[in-house]
Amino acid sequence: MKIGVPREIMEHEYRVGMMPGGVRALTKLGAQVFVERGAGEGSGYADRAYEEAGAMLVASTEAVYRMCDLVVKVKEPLPKEYPWIQKGQAIFTFLHLAADRGLTEALLAAEVVGIAYETVTLPDGVRPLLRPMSDIAGRLAVQVGACYLQRTNGGSGVLLSGIPGVERGRVTILGGGTVGTSAAKMAVGMGARVTVLEQDSNRLRIVDDLFGGRITTLIASSETIHAAMVQADLAIGAVLVSGARTPHLVTSQTVAQMRKGSVIVDVSIDQGGCVETARKTTQADPVYTSHGVIHYGVANLPGTVPRTSTQALTSMTLPYLIKLVQRGVEAALRDDPELASGLNVFRGRVVHSGVAEAHGMRVESWQ
Ligand SMILES: NC(=O)c1ccc[n+]([C@@H]2O[C@H](COP(=O)([O-])OP(=O)(O)OC[C@H]3O[C@@H](n4cnc5c(N)ncnc54)[C@H](O)[C@@H]3O)[C@@H](O)[C@H]2O)c1
Numbered sequence: 246m247k248i249g250v251p252r253e254i255m256e257h258e259y260r261v262g263m264m265p266g267g268v269r270a271l272t273k274l275g276a277q278v279f280v281e282r283g284a285g286e287g288s289g290y291a292d293r294a295y296e297e298a299g300a301m302l303v304a305s306t307e308a309v310y311r312m313c314d315l316v317v318k319v320k321e322p323l324p325k326e327y328p329w330i331q332k333g334q335a336i337f338t339f340l341h342l343a344a345d346r347g348l349t350e351a352l353l354a355a356e357v358v359g360i361a362y363e364t365v366t367l368p369d370g371v372r373p374l375l376r377p378m379s380d381i382a383g384r385l386a387v388q389v390g391a392c393y394l395q396r397t398n399g400g401s402g403v404l405l406s407g408i409p410g411v412e413r414g415r416v417t418i419l420g421g422g423t424v425g426t427s428a429a430k431m432a433v434g435m436g437a438r439v440t441v442l443e444q445d446s447n448r449l450r451i452v453d454d455l456f457g458g459r460i461t462t463l464i465a466s467s468e469t470i471h472a473a474m475v476q477a478d479l480a481i482g483a484v485l486v487s488g489a490r491t492p493h494l495v496t497s498q499t500v501a502q503m504r505k506g507s508v509i510v511d512v513s514i515d516q517g518g519c520v521e522t523a524r525k526t527t528q529a530d531p532v533y534t535s536h537g538v539i540h541y542g543v544a545n546l547p548g549t550v551p552r553t554s555t556q557a558l559t560s561m562t563l564p565y566l567i568k569l570v571q572r573g574v575e576a577a578l579r580d581d582p583e584l585a586s587g588l589n590v591f592r593g594r595v596v597h598s599g600v601a602e603a604h605g606m607r608v609e610s611w612q
Pocket residue numbers: 378379382419420421422423424425442443444445448465483484485486491492494511512513514515516543544545546547
């Protein structure tokens with residue numbers, strides 16, 4: 246099997262779909278791995294390391310697409326890449342097709358086997374390729390929030406940990422799932438006073454047990470959210486309603502009552518955001534101020550720490566790649582229902598109900 250690893254072309258995306266260790270594991274199994282020159286640079290992996298692991302270096306993204314049976318990436322292909330996609334090719338990456346009709350149509354036209362990281366699901370409902378990115382985003386949300394609280398960055402000048410004799414900063418986290426729990430770990434580790442608001446009482450109980458009384462947990466309601474937001478130095482949006490746009494849980498009136506220079510990091514912005522005043526920003530221009538409150542809305546937070554993110558993501562994708570190489574794409578999909586749950590499009594058919602529903606298309610069986 247010929248496997249291609251192109252350089253990511255999305256702005257400020259420094260992750261890469263495979264580490265040199267992955268190349269070594271797959272070439273040992275007989276695969277040929279083609280890596281675009283410079284693909285690993287942003288994550289700290291030099292071309293030489295890929296070569297030493299057995300990869301062949303390729304000069305352009307287009308050439309990688311043209312010569313490979315399976316393309317392994319991080320982000321979804323962008324319109325510039327559509328013409329390079331080969332008929333019948335398999336693509337293993339984050340696809341987010343429900344939010345992207347153009348890409349869905351391009352993959353259908355090219356009769357691609359599109360396996361999306363974000364829909365690979367274990368029997369207990371865990372999405373193992375998405376979870377590490379949420380873990381990273383939650384921790385980072387506190388780290389960047391603490392940074393923007395610094396007066397020199399426009400913030401209110403609160404040190405989240407406090408010091409002996411001075412009150413600690415307050416962190417309010419909306420949603421107690423993967424991002425929320427990860428953010429709480431970081432905030433507790435920094436010594437902040439943390440409140441997590443969650444609508445699911447079972448989930449809240451788990452979060453409460455996890456921290457053994459070191460945080461406050463509250464059932465989310467418009468009243469509890471308002472009260473916790475207006476006290477917050479740093480607020481983190483970590484809500485997800487699966488398959489839907491995130492509801493606005495925080496109104497602009499509530500934001501207006503927060504202390505000037507407080508910070509909101511709305512991690513759920515990729516699904517629309519849970520704060521009325523939040524909007525998407527980019528890594529190049531990550532913050533803006535609304536009602537005197539700093540808003541951070543970068544939708545690909547894990548891209549800020551590409552080395553950690555690449556290691557976290559590729560260590561989870563490699564076992565699936567090994568199966569794809571050992572069995573071949575179709576047999577691997579037939580043998581492994583987890584991998585098959587990642588299938589979104591298959592040789593001209595939409596085979597994922599969420600994608601079909603989002604675009605008013607017919608869902609078909611892939612087999
Ligand atoms: N910006 C980024 O770079 C980035 C990275 C990773 C994840 N995300 C996004 O972060 C969000 C959270 O992801 P996750 O992995 O933690 O999801 P998750 O499903 O693990 O957790 C979401 C939590 O929100 C809770 N919730 C739903 N409605 C609520 C409400 N009305 N009030 C309070 N809580 C509510 C759910 O019960 C759940 O516990 C998603 O939108 C995800 O796409 C963004």
